[in-house]
Amino acid sequence: MRAGSGSNSNGFTLIEILVVLVLIGLLAALAVFTMGGNSQQRELQNEVRELYLLMQTASDQAVLNNLELGLLLEENGYRFVAFQDETGDWKGSGERIFRARKFPEWLVTTRFIESDAPRLASTEDKLRPDVVFFSSGETTPFELEFTVGSETDYTQILASDGVSPIEWRQPGDEGDDQ
Numbered sequence: 235m236r237a238g239s240g241s242n243s244n245g246f247t248l249i250e251i252l253v254v255l256v257l258i259g260l261l262a263a264l265a266v267f268t269m270g271g272n273s274q275q276r277e278l279q280n281e282v283r284e285l286y287l288l289m290q291t292a293s294d295q296a297v298l299n300n301l302e303l304g305l306l307l308e309e310n311g312y313r314f315v316a317f318q319d320e321t322g323d324w325k326g327s328g329e330r331i332f333r334a335r336k337f338p339e340w341l342v343t344t345r346f347i348e349s350d351a352p353r354l355a356s357t358e359d360k361l362r363p364d365v366v367f368f369s370s371g372e373t374t375p376f377e378l379e380f381t382v383g384s385e386t387d388y389t390q391i392l393a394s395d396g397v398s399p400i401e402w403r404q405p406g407d408e409g410d411d412q
Contacts (some may be wrong), residue, residue: 257371260291265285272382272388274338274340274382275382275388277328277338277380278341278380278381278388279390279404281337281338281341281380282380282390282392282402283300283402284335285312285335285392286392286400286402288314288331288332289305289365289367289392289400290303290399290400291331292314292332293367293371293373293392293399295329295367295402296367296368296369296371297370299369300369301316301317301319301331301369302316302317302366302367302368302369303315303316303317303327303366303367304317304324304361304363304364304365304367305363305364305365305366305367306324306361306363306364307343307345307364307365307378310336310337310339311334311336311337312334312336312337313326313327313333313334313335314326314327314331315327315331315361315363316328319334322375323361324361324362324363325361335371340382340383341380341381341382342380342381342382342383342384343378343379343380344378344379344380344381345364345376345377345378345379346376346377346378346379347364347374347375347376347377348374348376348396349363364376372397373393373394373396373398373400374396375394375396376392376393376394377391377392377393378391378392378393379391380392387405388405389405390402390403390404390405391403391404
């Protein structure tokens, strides 16, 4: 018989391992829930970011290519149009980046657009963009508010006074007025 040969094992029991796994799972779930936030708010921010970047690109393209581009806000989305000097009409922009896009069903858009600002109406006045990006670098003065349904406490705003660059205001930015 050997000395010290007993049933003394050095290890973890199955119950101890399961308790640790459950605790790790709960901590991971809490971290995801805390950091995840509201998925619609995150998606709203992504939608507004995309429109903001497209509007900046349209403004830059208008100046660089010496043409007028417009943003046409529709019932459930938006598209960019270009002014045709030859015909005096607004036509859909042929560039792929400016293709028509749809908003999610839950996204609510409120527009505040200066009504007497110049917009270059077409001869038939079928298409009249809400916001025009002029080749001079100016835009139609506007303010667009985006919310998740009727939840107005989380509002994303895109705005311009017509001369200044497009501004993107997010919740919590109110104290940054200069």
